[in-house]
Amino acid sequence: MRFLVTNDDGIYAPGIRALAETLTKYGEVVVVAPNQERSGVGHAITVNRPLRINKAALFPFIKESYIVDGTPADCIKIAIEALNVDVDIIVSGINIGANLGTDVFYSGTVSAAIEGIFQGIPSIAVSLCTNPYDTDIFLDTATYYLTHLLFELETPLPKHGLLNVNIPGIPQEQVRGIKATKLGFRKFENEFEQRLDPRGKPYYWMKGIPLKPVFDKDDDHLAVEHNYVSVTPIKFDLTDYELLKKLKKDFE
Numbered sequence: 196m197r198f199l200v201t202n203d204d205g206i207y208a209p210g211i212r213a214l215a216e217t218l219t220k221y222g223e224v225v226v227v228a229p230n231q232e233r234s235g236v237g238h239a240i241t242v243n244r245p246l247r248i249n250k251a252a253l254f255p256f257i258k259e260s261y262i263v264d265g266t267p268a269d270c271i272k273i274a275i276e277a278l279n280v281d282v283d284i285i286v287s288g289i290n291i292g293a294n295l296g297t298d299v300f301y302s303g304t305v306s307a308a309i310e311g312i313f314q315g316i317p318s319i320a321v322s323l324c325t326n327p328y329d330t331d332i333f334l335d336t337a338t339y340y341l342t343h344l345l346f347e348l349e350t351p352l353p354k355h356g357l358l359n360v361n362i363p364g365i366p367q368e369q370v371r372g373i374k375a376t377k378l379g380f381r382k383f384e385n386e387f388e389q390r391l392d393p394r395g396k397p398y399y400w401m402k403g404i405p406l407k408p409v410f411d412k413d414d415d416h417l418a419v420e421h422n423y424v425s426v427t428p429i430k431f432d433l434t435d436y437e438l439l440k441k442l443k444k445d446f447e
């Protein structure tokens with residue numbers, strides 16, 4: 196099996212290393228990842244400047260790895276369309292931090308996987324629900340459940356839909372199981388802190404504080420909150436079919 200690995204935390208992040216290292220036990224791994232952290236860039240692509248690709252020797256245990264000075268979506272595009280990487284499955288992650296509910300629209304990790312399904316390649320996004328300042332980051336928990344999902348799942352990975360996987364940031368033995376979930380909805384209260392630069396000019400820094408979500412019994416937030424691995428199948432078709440029906444009638 197051939198895997199293409201990327202992320203949005205950048206090629207130097209611990210999550211992508213753990214992921215690549217784990218997947219080498221199951222097949223050939225090619226890493227194509229951003230040169231720096233690109234969390235929160237969503238599905239952005241680079242069109243107004245050239246993209247540079249450098250072969251990296253960062254992962255001695257894998258055949259090929261490339262550093263790209265672009266976004267996660269750029270990395271997938273370049274890997275498939277320029278480097279002609281032959282791949283069976285794209286795995287994006289392991290992101291340090293949850294990508295639940297509406298996060299999927301902002302997440303570079305999930306967007307790389309969405310780019311994967313645009314390319315017709317089964318893709319999976321993996322996030323560990325922890326924060327980078329935690330002293331214990333349980334990447335082992337993430338790799339354990341990811342390999343379980345990749346190799347022991349009865350339902351094959353869809354070509355045009357992806358799995359968004361969120362793993363609780365706790366020791367493996369404390370995880371209660373896996374739940375198939377839907378995307379939840381969590382609002383953020385964004386506070387823009389105003390600061391002054393050395394020249395006295397104000398600038399703003401956004402800090403998002405998640406509000407307590409209103410849980411629905413099937414949603415991804417709730418599963419992780421209860422220490423389950425959350426697996427949400429996602430499609431990129433955002434069409435509102437009910438409204439489409441009504442509008443069709445209106446315009447007839």
Ligand code: MN
Pocket residue numbers: 203204233234235290291292304
């Ligand atoms: Mn990230």
